[in-house]
Amino acid sequence: xxxxxxxxxxxxxxxxxxxxxxxxxxxxxxRYAMGWFRPAPGKERxxxxxxxWSGADTKYADSVKGRFTISRxxxxxxxxxxxxxxxxxxxxxxxxAADVSVIPTTERTKYEYWGQGTxxxxxx
Numbered sequence: 001x002x003x004x005x006x007x008x009x010x011x012x013x014x015x016x017x018x019x020x021x022x023x024x025x026x027x028x029x030x031r032y033a034m035g036w037f038r039p040a041p042g043k044e045r046x047x048x049x050x051x052x053w054s055g056a057d058t059k060y061a062d063s064v065k066g067r068f069t070i071s072r073x074x075x076x077x078x079x080x081x082x083x084x085x086x087x088x089x090x091x092x093x094x095x096x097a098a099d100v101s102v103i104p105t106t107e108r109t110k111y112e113y114w115g116q117g118t119x120x121x122x123x124x
Contacts, residue, residue, distance in 0.1 A: 002026040002098045002113040009094060009118030012086050016122070020081040022096030022115055030074040033104040035111055036081045038092035038120075045095060049081060050104030059104050086122045093117040 008020040022034070035050035049070035050059045058070055067086075072079040079096060097111035105111075 002029065002032065004096050004098060004113055004115035006094065006096050006115045006118040009120045011121045011123065014086060014088055014122055014124050016086050017082070017084045018086065018120060020083065020094055020096075020118060020120070022079045022081075024077045024079070024098065026077075029077045029098075031100070031102065032098040032113075033101055034070075034072060034079040035097045035099065035104065035106075036068075036070060036079075037095045037097060037108060037111075045108055047106040047108060048094075050099075050106065051079065052104050053102045057104055059106055061106070083120070086120075088122050088124045091120060091122050093119050 003025040005023045012018050031053050033052050036048040037045040040046040048061050048064050051070045055072050067084050069082040095117045096115045098113040099111045
């Protein structure tokens with residue numbers, strides 16, 4: 001069982017930056033791939049970024065590639081999402097999720113555990 005708690009959301013101006021954190025509980029954290037998602041208009045939560053258990057492999061959605069960076073610190077049992085060059089359309093609730101497979105996936109349905117989300121608001 002893994003419990004996830006996101007933090008770091010808030011208000012930013014367009015072009016600014018925020019760093020989201022996702023703290024996990026459970027000794028098996030280092031064996032999970034982790035991902036970040038946010039709701040999309042008229043859709044289920046859309047994939048943003050994912051990272052393998054080791055941190056060696058990452059994947060990004062085209063919409064955030066080059067602006068967002070996912071990383072993890074297994075010693076601190078935390079995964080991060082550094083968000084730069086923020087746009088008003090990045091405004092959303094951001095969720096982290098854990099997948100028991102070691103390979104990061106873009107598929108939302110593969111993730112077994114989810115946090116409660118943290119709100120990000122970007123003003124123009």
